[in-house]
Amino acid sequence: MAISSTALPRIGVLGGMGPLASAEFMVKLVHATPAQRDQEHFPTTLDSSPQIPDRPSSLDGSGPDPFPAMIDVIRRLESDGCALIAMPCNTVHHWYDQLVDQTSLPIVHIADAVAARLRELSPQVRRVGVLGARVTSNLGIYSNRLGDEWEWVYASAEALDAMVMPGIAAVKAGDLAQGRILLLAAIQHMLTQRLDAIVLACTEIPVVIGQADVPVPVIDSTDALAQYTVAVAQAMR
Amino acid sequence: MAISSTALPRIGVLGGMGPLASAEFMVKLVHATPAQRDQEHFPTTLDSSPQIPDRPSSLDGSGPDPFPAMIDVIRRLESDGCALIAMPCNTVHHWYDQLVDQTSLPIVHIADAVAARLRELSPQVRRVGVLGARVTSNLGIYSNRLGDEWEWVYASAEALDAMVMPGIAAVKAGDLAQGRILLLAAIQHMLTQRLDAIVLACTEIPVVIGQADVPVPVIDSTDALAQYTVAVAQAMR
Numbered sequence: 001m002a003i004s005s006t007a008l009p010r011i012g013v014l015g016g017m018g019p020l021a022s023a024e025f026m027v028k029l030v031h032a033t034p035a036q037r038d039q040e041h042f043p044t045t046l047d048s049s050p051q052i053p054d055r056p057s058s059l060d061g062s063g064p065d066p067f068p069a070m071i072d073v074i075r076r077l078e079s080d081g082c083a084l085i086a087m088p089c090n091t092v093h094h095w096y097d098q099l100v101d102q103t104s105l106p107i108v109h110i111a112d113a114v115a116a117r118l119r120e121l122s123p124q125v126r127r128v129g130v131l132g133a134r135v136t137s138n139l140g141i142y143s144n145r146l147g148d149e150w151e152w153v154y155a156s157a158e159a160l161d162a163m164v165m166p167g168i169a170a171v172k173a174g175d176l177a178q179g180r181i182l183l184l185a186a187i188q189h190m191l192t193q194r195l196d197a198i199v200l201a202c203t204e205i206p207v208v209i210g211q212a213d214v215p216v217p218v219i220d221s222t223d224a225l226a227q228y229t230v231a232v233a234q235a236m237r
Numbered sequence: 238m239a240i241s242s243t244a245l246p247r248i249g250v251l252g253g254m255g256p257l258a259s260a261e262f263m264v265k266l267v268h269a270t271p272a273q274r275d276q277e278h279f280p281t282t283l284d285s286s287p288q289i290p291d292r293p294s295s296l297d298g299s300g301p302d303p304f305p306a307m308i309d310v311i312r313r314l315e316s317d318g319c320a321l322i323a324m325p326c327n328t329v330h331h332w333y334d335q336l337v338d339q340t341s342l343p344i345v346h347i348a349d350a351v352a353a354r355l356r357e358l359s360p361q362v363r364r365v366g367v368l369g370a371r372v373t374s375n376l377g378i379y380s381n382r383l384g385d386e387w388e389w390v391y392a393s394a395e396a397l398d399a400m401v402m403p404g405i406a407a408v409k410a411g412d413l414a415q416g417r418i419l420l421l422a423a424i425q426h427m428l429t430q431r432l433d434a435i436v437l438a439c440t441e442i443p444v445v446i447g448q449a450d451v452p453v454p455v456i457d458s459t460d461a462l463a464q465y466t467v468a469v470a471q472a473m474r
Contacts, residue, residue: 039287
C-alpha cells in the first residue's frame with residue numbers, strides 16, 4: 001500500500017558537526033527508509049551549521065559555548081515544520097537534556113539508537129566497548145543515558161593518547177592505512193577486557209574498520225541513529 | 238588565512254527529487270569546499286521534499302503541477318536565511334525561470350555549472366552529448382539555457398526507448414551490471430555522432446559509467462553543480 005504523503009512527519013537534522021558526517025547521515029537515512037518511490041520517503045530538513053563553536057574547546061573551557069548556536073538551529077527546524085530531530089554527532093549529546101528543555105519536538109538520542117541495536121543481539125551481550133574520541137569517552141554519553149542495562153567500557157586514557165586519537169586524526173588527514181593500523185590496535189587493546197560488542201562512536205572509525213575486522217558484533221552509531229530515526233518517524237505517522 | 242565564519246553565505250538546496258540524489262549532493266558539496274576545519278564549511282540547508290509531485294507525470298499532463306510545492310520549499314529556504322539556492326535535479330530546471338521570478342535569491346542553474354566545466358576543456362570542444370532521462374532530452378535543459386556556444390546532441394527517441402531509459406531503470410532497481418551494459422551501448426550509439434564531450438545528466442548514470450569508459454571528456458552534472466555552487470557562494474562572501 002502506498003504511504004499517504006500527507007501523513008509523513010518531517011525529520012529535522014541538527015547538523016554540521018562535522019559537515020561530512022551530516023551529509024553522509026542524510027544518505028544513510030534514505031537507505032534506511034523502506035520506500036518504493038520518491039514520494040514514500042520522509043520529508044527531511046538538514047540544517048548544517050558548521051559555525052557552531054567547537055565542542056571539545058567549550059568543554060575544556062578554552063572556547064565559547066556552542067549551546068546558543070544549537071538552539072538557533074532548533075528554532076529553524078521548528079519553523080520549517082519538523083516533527084522530530086536527530087543529531088548525527090556523539091559529542092553534541094552532552095547537551096541533550098538542555099536541548100530537550102528548549103523545544104517541544106522529540107529529539108532522538110544516539111544512545112537509544114545503539115541500545116535498540118544491542119537489544120537485537122543476544123541477551124548474553126553485557127559488556128559493551130565504546131570506541132570514540134576522548135570527549136565521547138569522558139562524557140559517558142552511553143552510560144549516562146542507558147545506565148546499567150549494559151556494562152560500558154571506554155578506551156583508557158593511554159589507549160586514547162596512543163591509538164584512538166592519532167588513529168582518528170590519520171583518517172581525517174586521509175592516511176587511511178595508518179588510521180586503520182592504529183584503530184585496529186585500539187580495538188585489540190579494548191578486547192582484552194572481554195567485550196561482547198563494540199560501538200564505533202565516531203564518524204571516522206567506520207571508514208577504516210568493519211565487522212570483518214572484529215570478532216564481536218560491531219555497531220556503527222551513525223548507522224544505528226539513521227535506522228532508529230526512521231523507526232521513530234514511522235511510529236509518528 | 239581562516240575564513241571569517243560570519244562572512245559565509247548559507248547555501249539552500251531544493252531537494253528530494255530524488256531524495257538519494259539530494260543527499261549525495263550534500264556529500265559532494267562538502268568535498269567541493271576548500272576547508273581545513275568544520276567552521277570553514279558553508280552553512281547549508283537541505284530541504285528534501287520528496288512529496289513534490291512527480292515531474293514527468295506533470296509534463297505529460299497525467300499528474301498534478303509540482304510548482305506550488307517547489308515554491309513552498311523556496312519560502313522555507315528564504316526564511317532559514319539562505320543566500321543562494323541549488324537544485325540537484327536536471328528535470329526541475331524546466332521550471333527555472335518561473336522559480337527565479339518568485340524569489341529574490343539567486344538560483345544556480347545546472348547548465349551553467351556544466352558550461353563552467355566545458356570552458357575548462359579545450360576550445361575545440363563543440364559538439365556535446367547530453368545523456369539523461371527522456372524529459373531532460375525533450376526539455377532541452379542545456380540547449381535552451383546555453384544556446385549555441387556548443388552544439389547539443391541528445392539521445393534519439395529510439396536510443397532512449399531501447400537503451401537509456403531501461404538502463405536508468407536497471408540502476409534504480411539495483412541491477413548495476415545490466416544498467417552498465419545498456420548505458421555503455423547508449424554512449425557508443427551517441428558517439429557515432431562525433432561528440433567532443435558527454436554530459437551525464439541523470440543521477441543514476443555516473444553510478445555505473447565513469448571517465449575510463451568513454452573516449453571523450455565526461456562531465457557529471459551533479460558534480461559540476463556542487464563545484465559551481467561552492468564557487469558562486471565563495472564569490473558572495
